[in-house]
Amino acid sequence: MPIQSVVHKELRLVATFAYGRVTLADVTAHQDRLRRDPDFHADFSQLLDATALTAADHQLDQVAYGRPFSPASRLAIVADSNYVHAIARMLLTYLDPPHSSGGVFLDRPSALRWLGLPPDIPLHAPITASFDPPLPL
Secondary structure (H helix, E strand, O other): OEEEEEEEEHOOOEEEEEEEEEHHHHHHHHHHHHHHOOOOOOOOOEEEEEEEEEEEEOHHHHHHHOOOOOOOEEEEEOOHHHHHHHHHHHHHHHHHHHHHOEEOOHHHHHHHOOOOOOOOOOOOOOOOOOOOOOOOO
C-alpha cells in the first residue's frame, strides 16, 4: 500500500505516510479505510508525510473532493523536495472551502509544532508485507 495511516486518538491526529507512486485509486482506497476506522474522527488533524513520494498519478481536485476530514481540521504536509512541495501547495488550493488551516513544511518537527504537538513525538509508519521502500537515488 503506497498510503498508510495511523490514527493517534489520544493526540487527535492521523499520521499518514505516502510512498513511491500514488494513484487516484490508492488515495480513494485510503480515504475509504479512514472512514471505516472506528478511531477516526473527521475533526482530527492530519500529518501527511510525503517525503518518500516519488510520483502522483491523479487529479488533485478529485483527491480534495474525497478528503474525509472536516474543514475545521488542520492539515500539515511534510514535503522535502520541490516536486512534492509543488503538489502539496496545489492540493491545498483545491480543498473546499479553501483550507485555511493547511501548511507545507520541509521537516516533520516543524509540521508537528504547527499542529500544536511536541516536535519529537515518535510517529512511525506502519510497515506491512506489501511495503516496498523507494530505492535510493
